[in-house]
Amino acid sequence: MAEKHVLGLSGGKDSAALAVYMRQQRPDLDIEYFFTDTGKELPEVYEFLGRLEGFLGKPILRLNPRRDFDFWLKEYGHFLPSAQTRWCTRQLKLLPFEQWVRPMLVQGETVVSYVAIRSDEEYREGYSSKHARLLVKLPFREDGIDKAGVMDILQASGVGVPKYYDWRSRSGCTFCFFQQxxxxxxxxxxxxxxxxxxxxxxxxxxxxxxxxxxxxxxxxxxxxxxxxxxxxxxxxxxxxxxxxxxxxxxxxxxxxxxxxxxxxxxxxxxxxxxxxxxx
Structure with a gap:
């Protein structure tokens, strides 16, 4: 059966480092890189994705939700997303990914998804697959790569980090409720x-x-x-x-x-x- 390899990019450093790492360590794999665009990303995110595309030598597929932030805001009674109700992640990030891979799985293909959870993040878990042929792999955890290792990968490759790290600690979503x-x-x-x-x-x-x-x-x-x-x-x-x-x-x-x-x-x-x- 056919096997697809996919790697999701958030616009942040960990997933970018994983893309660089896989490109260097497994050039034999034809990995499809994708970014799920909420339409509410910081402009620095798009600049960084362009820089990353230059290193990878291939385009990063943009997955656009069928319904945007404003639609889902109305669906949730104009209640803002929050740590208690993270509807933005579910509707604008996870659902588009699931809709994208579903036809592959229906056709009988196996999809291997690479997720950038580091070796120093024992408390984190990756995307929980609900399909037997959707496999989640954590190369950084398997290979013992921590936060310092991520920075080494990005610096050595010349890709660097997104410019929003100059003033924000994480997340390229403009309205992230986890901001300080x-x-x-x-x-x-x-x-x-x-x-x-x-x-x-x-x-x-x-x-x-x-x-x-x-x-x-x-x-x-x-x-x-x-x-x-x-x-x-x-x-x-x-x-x-x-x-x-x-x-x-x-x-x-x-x-x-x-x-x-x-x-x-x-x-x-x-x-x-x-x-x-x-x-």
């Missing part, structure tokens, strides 16, 4: 139009009785006030210096990646990330 408050402040500065769109969605959600705002317990109209921004930035710097002072210096890796500290801050704010989106 400091990242909403940065979104306002980096992409003011996107911040205004997020405010409009939040206003509509509140008018329809949604209990959720984008950031827990604080609407963006309050978060964007100058005094509040100053407080958020001050709190962030205090935490950053505190955590940095606690970390032992590794002479082999003297330059720390920004995200290392931001991972801790996400947990402090009750955060996390959707596996499909941030990997």
């Amino acid at each position: 408050k400091i990242e909403w402040v940065r979104l306002k500065r980096e992409h003011p139009d996107a911040f205004e769109e997020a405010k409009a969605y939040e206003k509509s959600a509140l008018e329809h009785g949604s209990p959720f705002t984008w950031t827990k317990g604080e609407p963006l109209t309050e978060l964007e006030k100058p005094g509040r921004i100053a407080q958020i930035e001050s709190d962030y710097e205090i935490r950053r210096h505190r955590e940095a002072s606690r970390r032992p210096v590794n002479p082999l890796r003297p330059v720390a990646v920004n995200e290392d500290l931001d991972d801790l801050f996400l947990e402090e704010e009750g955060g996390g990330a959707c596996l499909v989106c941030h990997k």
Whole structure:
């Protein structure tokens, strides 16, 4: 029977590193690379995908949901997606993937999906396949590649990381509810139009009785006030210096990646990330 090999890209560093890794380690495999576009991605994501296509030497297939973010927002009563109800991941990421591979499986093909879960992420699980011929493989976990290894792969290949890592710790989705408050402040500065769109969605959600705002317990109209921004930035710097002072210096890796500290801050704010989106 025919066998298909697929690798999903989120626009983040881990999945990009896996694509590079598979291209280098298994050039014999004809892997189809795909990206599920929610229509609400940061512009830096598209720039990075173009850079990655140049390295891979082949196009990255764009999977577009049949129904967009606005459609599903109405279907869910204008309730914003949240950590409790992650309808964005389900409807805009997982469903398009399932619709794409279904005809392959119906035709009797075996689909091997490669997922970028690292060896230092024992607590994470990949996509749970509901079909006997949809196989999920975790090369990084199998080969012992951790976060530092991911960075080594991207730097050595020349692909680098997405530019949004300059101001955000993870996820290329513009309105990700897992963002820290400091990242909403940065979104306002980096992409003011996107911040205004997020405010409009939040206003509509509140008018329809949604209990959720984008950031827990604080609407963006309050978060964007100058005094509040100053407080958020001050709190962030205090935490950053505190955590940095606690970390032992590794002479082999003297330059720390920004995200290392931001991972801790996400947990402090009750955060996390959707596996499909941030990997």
